[in-house]
Amino acid sequence: MRSMEPEFTIIEALMLRMHEKDQQSILSGELADVVNVLFKQRGESLTISPESVGRKLSNLELHTEVLGSAGKGLKFTNDVRARVHALAREYRIPTLQMVKGCPQCDAFFPGAGEVGDEA
Ligand SMILES: [Zn+2]
Secondary structure, eight states, X not given: OGGGSHHHHHHHHHHHHHTSTTOOEEEHHHHHHHHHHHHHHTTOOXXXXXXXXXXXXXXXXXXOEEOGGGOEEEEOOXXXXXXXXXXXXXXXXXXXXXXXXXXXXXXXXXXXXXXXXXX
């Protein structure tokens, strides 16, 4: 089941952060923290390191870069946003994560986020 793969949770975490207002990038360390919280919420005992997150992002054709002195991370460029949304569709991330008013959600998940979402 794809939802058991770490990639599923990484993409889910990216979708969560990407839809936060004024969020232009995420550090690998931050992303690992979000993923580990999601793992914990699901009662999974595994944890993931920032390095491992970076490698998995590369495998997904999402390439981290040095973001100032804070370390490596992923910039939410339009290309990256489109790629993450395409992956979310490929991995069947629940449409709960989709946001009304997000141009990429509109493009990749037409009709999603229209019910019960006051954001
Ligand atoms: Zn979106």
